[in-house]
Amino acid sequence: MTQRLPASLTPLETVLTALLRALEPVQPIEVPLSDALCCIAAEMQPLPAHPPHDVAATDGWALRANDLVGASSYSPLPLAAPPAWVEAGDAMPCACDCVLDAELVEVGGPIAQVLAEAIPGQGVRRKGQDIAEGSLVAEAGQRLLPRDLLIARTAGIERLKVRRPRLHIVNIPGATATANLLAESARSAGAEVISREAGARDAASIVAAFEDAACDLLITIGGSGVGRTDAAVSALAARGEVITHGIALQPGRTAAVGRLGKTPVVALPGAPDQAFAAWWALALPVLDRLTGRRPRRTLSLPLSRKIASLVGIAEFVLLERQRDAWMPIAVGELSLDAIARAEAFLVVPGGSEGFAAGRPIDAYMLRE
Structure with a gap:
């Protein structure tokens, strides 16, 4: 038996608060x-510093720059002792601070002669030049x-x-393309992804797919609507807890959230546009909390045209950058072409009627 959407939809902010409550980053x-x-x-x-000491950046003759003042092809400078030859990557000899190219030192006669001046550090990679001592990989x-x-x-x-949280995706038959899209998105967000397809669309088959889902976040894809074969939410109710079904988010209002024990669960619709919006608005904030990720990057640009939105529903908006402004290319209804073209998104809050043209908007980047 399927579960009907409630007469009133739960605000997106309320759902996120419930999902993130008491949620901590996973252990490293x-x-x-x-x-x-x-x-x-x-x-x-x-x-540690890298290189750990001064090394030659090129092949050539290792010398001391102060000893070469005045040297030129018109006035070669004789050397008191033969210079040392170094290959790129070799440690610099003691007291040497520059490397001259081979043709700038004549060594064929009885006395080596230098044909050019140099400056300290020429042809040399200094200690810590590539990696400063005490810096971090990230x-x-x-x-x-x-x-x-x-x-x-x-x-x-x-x-x-x-x-690296373990994310388990349970794909309800009929939503394979959407499941593949979101699995790749989850991996790029730092999750270890395990995907499994339920044997059928009925609640018992979906519950069976939950059994091996030892994970930090469980995602179901498909079967979250109110059709006769949509049983994902009924399966969640039978196995765990449904926090809410029916979210004031367009597209994605048939999404549901809940828990299996302490594991958060997000039931996404099977349609690509609805799943895409609900993934970014609901599932990724959970994944970001589990990874301990810093806040996602935003870019503030003015809107090139206004966004009109219905009060009471948070609307997902896709944006494309055009002439240093955000151009809305989809509001509430997302085509696959718009999803492919979009560079950023924003969610218009349920209490807003939209945003005027020219208003600066902080948009979340879809591509990093």
């Missing part, structure tokens, strides 16, 4: 660098990017501490 784990990309960094140990709460892993590898680090 260590993972190899190959698994760390897109994870959220936990506390990092300070790094600040706690930041998403690990390829450049962060480059720093870790350069510093000789093989494993990093991250917070």
Whole structure:
């Protein structure tokens, strides 16, 4: 038996407060660098300086710049002792602070001669130039990017501490394309994703799919509406607790939230547009809390045209940047083309009638 939407929908802010109540970040784990990309960094140990001492940046002759004052091709400077040859990456010899190219030093005669001046540090990578002593691979709460892993590898680090929640996706048959989209979004947000498809759309099959769902966040996709074959919310009620079904969010109002024991559950609609909006508005804030992620980046730009919104419903708006302004490309109804084009989003609060053209808006970036 399916569950009907209540006559009044629960405000989005109320739902988020209930979902996030008493929710804490998961404990850090260590993972190899190959698994760390897109994870959220936990506390990092300070790094040693790299290079650990001055090294040659190029192949050439190691010398002291102050000894070369006045040297030129017209007035070669003889050296009292033969210079030292270094390869890129070699430690600089004691008292040497520059490297001259091979053709700028003549060593064929009985006395080596220098044909050019130099400045201290020329051709040299100074100690700590690549990685300053005491710096971090990434600040706690930041998403690990390829450049962060480059720093870790350069510093000789093989494993990093991250917070990586286990996210279990239960796909109700008929919503596979949406499940794949959200699984990729979850991985890029730092989650370890396990996907499983329920055997059928009935409540018993969905409950059975819950049995192996030992996780930090459970997502169901599909079957959250009020149709005769929509049983995801009934399954949640049978196995755990339904906090609310029917949310004042457009699109995504048939979403539901609840708990299985202490594990938060978000039941997303199967339609891509509704699932996309509910994922960003409901599930990602939970995932961000579990990862200990810092607040997501926003970009403030004026609206190029007004956004009109119905009072009482929080409306999901997709935005595209055009001429240093936010252009709304979808409000409340999201096409797949708009989802693919969008660069940012905002949620118009349920108590607002919208925003006037020209008003600066802080929008959340969809692409990092």
